[in-house]
Amino acid sequence: MPVIPAQEAVTVRVFAQRFSSTRRGAHLARLLAAHQLHLWGVPYDSPHSDAVLLVVAELAANAALHGCVPGRNFELRLLRDEAAGRVRVEVSDTHAGRPVLAAVPVDGEHGRGLLLVDSVASRWGVSLRQGPGKTVWVEIACP
Secondary structure, eight states, X not given: OOOOOOOOOOOEEEEEEEEXXXXXXXXXXXXXXXXXXXXXXXXXXXXXXXXXXXXXXXXHHHHHHTSOOTTOEEEEEEEEXXXXXXXXXXXXXXXXXXXXXXXXXXXXXXXXXXXXXXXXXXXXXXXXXXXXXXXXXEEEEOO
């Protein structure tokens, strides 16, 4: 009788949800992300939870304000890879414009969101998606 090798346990957990491209949708995305992280063992108000939620809040706000195409939603996807010790945040919208890190004047009131994302991310980028638009993804260390 052949011996079947043991398989490693699956350690990647996924949460995916679509939201309206509105401020309310962006707010709800952050609330549900906080709850999902807590269910995955990343406690509310922990440094790791705060870092992920900062990214979710910024990317969801960008999708609602800048990536909004009338009649289209944005999607939030969280992937918790316990073996790698990270959380990946993906926000997809239907707008073709790609976010860019830009120099912001000292007295400027807007434009620092991606700088904040960049400061807490292990790495981040933008990728094409099936259909119109793009996906902005961010990986955050979360042991």
